Amino acid sequence: MADEQKATSPRNKKVFINLIDSYSSECIGKFLSTCVVGMSLEDAEGEEENEVTFQIVGTVETKTDKRRSRFSSEEYCALGREELLQRLMECDVIVYNISEKSEQLDEASWAISALHSEINHFGGPKMFILISTVMTWALTKPIDPDDLDIPFTEEDYRRRRPHPNFKEHISVERLVLKMGKTKKSRLSTYIVAAGLQYGMGENIFHYFFRASWLGEVSKVPVFGPGSNVIPTIHVNDLAGIIQNIIDHKPKTHYLIAVDDSNNTFEDTVKAISSVLGPGKMEIVPKDFTQADIDFLSINLRTEAVFLKNRFNLHWVCELGMVASIDHVVKEYRQNRQLLPIRICILGPPAVGKTTVAATICKHYKVHHVRVKNVIAEKISQLEEALQMDNQEESFDMAAQELLESLKASMNQNGGRLDDQLLFQILREKLNSKPCRNQGFVLDGYPNTYDQAKELFYGEEEAEHDTRSKMPLFNQNIIPDYVFSLDATDEFLKVRVQNLPESAVEDTHYAQDQFLRHLAEFRDHNSQDETVLDYFDELEIHPEHIEITGDKDSEYLAATEKIIRAVGKAKNYGPSAEEREEEERRNAKERMKPLAAEKEEREKEAKEAAKQATQLEEWSKNLREVKRQEQELLEARSIPLRNYLMKNVMPTVTNALIDCCKIKPDDPVDFLAECLLRNSALVE
Known part of the structure; x- marks a missing residue:
């Protein structure tokens, strides 16, 4: 069948x-x-x-x-x-x-x-x-x-x-x-x-x-x-x-x-x-x-x-x-497989967020989003746009109003921007095509639960389940990964104190500003709802990385942890020139231990050759000394041999012959008496 x-x-x-x-x-x-x-x-x-x-x-x-x-x-x-x-x-x-x-x-x-x-x-x-x-x-x-x-x-x-x-x-x-x-x-x-x-x-x-x-x-x-x-x-x-x-x-x-x-x-x-x-x-x-x-x-x-x-x-x-x-x-x-990678790095001031973020951006070819830079970039764009409008005899009222609002807000708040204006330009930056295409690393912001809720707010209310306790959020700009760099206050204070004066001048690392920012950070993270709680509610669980050293290796370790957690890049990767440079760098790194081993072997070989040469020279000198000593001894022994052959050996020979003939009971005493009797004949 x-x-x-x-x-x-x-x-x-x-x-x-x-x-x-x-x-x-x-x-x-x-x-x-x-x-x-x-x-x-x-x-x-x-x-x-x-x-x-x-x-x-x-x-x-x-x-x-x-x-x-x-x-x-x-x-x-x-x-x-x-x-x-x-x-x-x-x-x-x-x-x-x-x-x-x-x-x-x-x-x-x-x-x-x-x-x-x-x-x-x-x-x-x-x-x-x-x-x-x-x-x-x-x-x-x-x-x-x-x-x-x-x-x-x-x-x-x-x-x-x-x-x-x-x-x-x-x-x-x-x-x-x-x-x-x-x-x-x-x-x-x-x-x-x-x-x-x-x-x-x-x-x-x-x-x-x-x-x-x-x-x-x-x-x-x-x-x-x-x-x-x-x-x-x-x-x-x-x-x-x-x-x-x-x-x-x-x-x-x-x-x-x-x-x-x-x-x-x-x-x-x-x-x-x-x-x-x-x-x-x-x-x-x-x-x-x-x-x-x-x-x-x-x-x-x-x-x-x-x-x-x-x-x-x-x-x-x-x-x-x-x-x-x-x-x-x-x-x-x-x-x-061109998928954006969105990362948020948080932590107290001076913990090294910007250093780690810059390294991550370079590794994944994503965009570094810092609040200070985003504000400066937006102001520069508005000024350039208005300048172009003036040249073309046109005018953008909305751009002019936004520029004036930004500058007025920063003047009133001591160089800081009002939260609503900051949310507006940050959302615009995160929604920009470069950030939507490749992704971004959001550096040190938001600082509070309310800031995070407002920044990442989503408008898809129709699709939102009202029974869910999860806040509304914009899926296009919400980070996929959140990392919190942690360090003690004493460590951070020592780090800032050791910074060169040129790096501290006109920054929030000045002693009074740094302590105020650090106190604000600790206060924000001791409240009932923190920025990390916001991401936890969205099931984007932050990963904590402890910073305990002030060396480059410490940042490298933190960067490696982040890269392991995020995985491989989801973009075109490095260019052909960058790949060649990376291969050369990797080859150079691989050659370092081999070169060191080769150098050590060469050093040992040179030392062994040197020792062998010295040993050979010493042996040669020793043989020469022995030869000279032998020649000297032989030279010194000639008169004595002559004396013995002329004066002693005949007497001893005759005494031995007589001993053989007579065969005394004590041959030794007999030879001694013979030599004693004939000692007067020896010159």
């Missing part, structure tokens, strides 16, 4: 896609892997028990130990032509995407030719879909020279004239269409002329998204006049068109895949900049690849009539990027 069920169960439709690790091919593969065969047909009803799904296989540019994606069942890398043909023969649908990489043109031509040569050996009908580009239309002459707004449609595809750098693309298109006319029941071929693709993290438009998100330029650059109309399509809408072709098997074999936008290059970049960046743009030359320049310089009005009339498309961005910019930006942030 099980075997019978297995035999009657439908086989998955196998789809081959080239380079499924590239931008649009990956998106198409992911999309199809979630679809059921026939799902786009208008008369499809509900879900059947045995649904036929798409099984995605394909080539990858770079080989890895594991599969790159969860949507593909097989991935091939660096296959030979024979093996690749075998893989293609196993598939029901072959999708070749030549819209991204021109290096795939030759392989696409070979693939359709090789499949056509094996057409009689197919196990079943096959479909070949070539994803090309509207750049093959770039130099097409207008339908009506007097009315340039008339768009091209699929019916005009024979009139198309390619951009000079895309002539090979149109050659591949013609070859694919030709091969599909032989035996349509066995091999059907389709061309999809896709507009510039966007969405799902971006590709060709990524430069403009990144420049806007980083906020490093006051105006997002655009090259050329910017008035050219760029045909575009969301990459998931392109995937939906591929799904519809597979399901519908249309009689029209050349399709244009564009949305209804007809936005200019300037409109597109302005929309990106408005949502993510400064909202301004400038037309300047910029270093792009030639392919990027070709794509972004196209000026073409097209209309995808066939898609609207025949396909059942669930559009993601039917009206284009500009009309759906919020959705596209949301996709961009999610796919690129």
